[in-house]
Amino acid sequence: MRLENKVAVVTGGARGLGQAMAELFASEGALVVAADMGDLAYENPRVEGYKLNVADADACKTFADYVLEKYGKVDILVNNAGITRDGLTRKMTDDMWNLVIDVNLKGVFNLTRHIGPAMQTAGSGSIINISSVVGEYGNIGQANYAATKAGVIGLTKTWAKEFAMKGAQVRVNAISPGYTMTDILKTVPQELLDKFAAQTMLGRLGQPEEIAKAALFLASDDASYVTGHNLSVNGGMRL
Template sequence: MRLQDKVAVITGGARGLGQAMAELFVREGAKVIAADMGDLAYENPNVEGYKLNVADGEACKAFVEYVTEKYGKIDILVNNAGITRDALTRKMTDEMWDLVIDVNLKGVFNLTRHVGPQMQANGKGSIINISSVVGEFGNIGQANYAATKAGVIGMTKTWAKEFAMKGAQVRVNAISPGYTMTDILKTVPQDLLDKFAAQTMLGRLAQPEEIANAALFLASDESSYVTGHNLSVNGGMRL
């Protein structure tokens, strides 16, 4: 029960990686609020679903106020919500660029700008930003996505400094997953999946639970001396 009595907010928590983290956090004793544009794809008495567009700054402020009033605190924030709108740069439209920036980058800022100072006032907390191997190394056809995920790493390091001011034990870390078998990848042709797997040292793609285990470590007191770090969980994809 490594998260006993903790209150955790997970964005993009309706399915996929967010679902894996929510269910694991609950098993470890946490109360979870899963914020998402869609309905939860699962049922758990300790997971509360909340409809939220992270790109909406006012909605994010109201959400943080709601959670704080109902649960009294936020111990863990996982900024997991993200989208893709892929195209080569010469074909990428303003709409494709702006939408990915608004959700993947500004959406992380919209929540953290309220939760981080609250954690700082409480003296402790853990913020986990989900980046990507694409944010570390880039990828053809994903200039918008790569920009947001690289930006998330930059914000992580900045917030690790800001929210620990005056002695607060607020830790801010990022996770950069490699290709993970969520619903999105289930639509990718098998020959491409095999190609991705062959690029890793372990010869396979990740399961959502393996990324969730990394998030659990960073959320728990087991990582009490880890902050400002980007944890690459990619099977040795870029070694």
């Protein structure tokens, strides 16, 4: 029960990586608020669903106020919500660019700008930003996505400094998953999945539960001296 009596917020928590993290956190004793634009794809008595568009700044303020009033605190924030709108740069439209920036980068800022300072006032907390192997190394056809995920790493390092000011024990870290078998990859042709798997040292793709376990480590007191770090969980991916 590494998260006993903790309150956790997980964005994009309805399915995929978010579901894996929310349910694992709940099994470790946390009360979890899973914020997502869609309904939860699961039922868990320790997970509360909340409809939220992280790109909506006002909605994020309302949500943060709601959680802090209802539970009195937020111990863990996982900024996981994200989308893709892929295309080569010469073919990428303004809408494709702006939508990914609004959700993947601005959305992380919209919520953390309220919950981070609340953690700082309380004196402790753990923020985990979900980046990507694409944010570390880039990828053809994903200029918008790569820009947001690289930006998330920059936010992580900045907030690790800002929210620890005046002695607050607020830790901010990022996780950069490799190719992981979520719903997004289920639409990818098998020959491409095999190619991705062959690029890893372990010769396989990741599972959502493996990313969730990394998040559990960073959320828990086991990582009490880890902050400002980007944890690559990619099976030893070679690009």
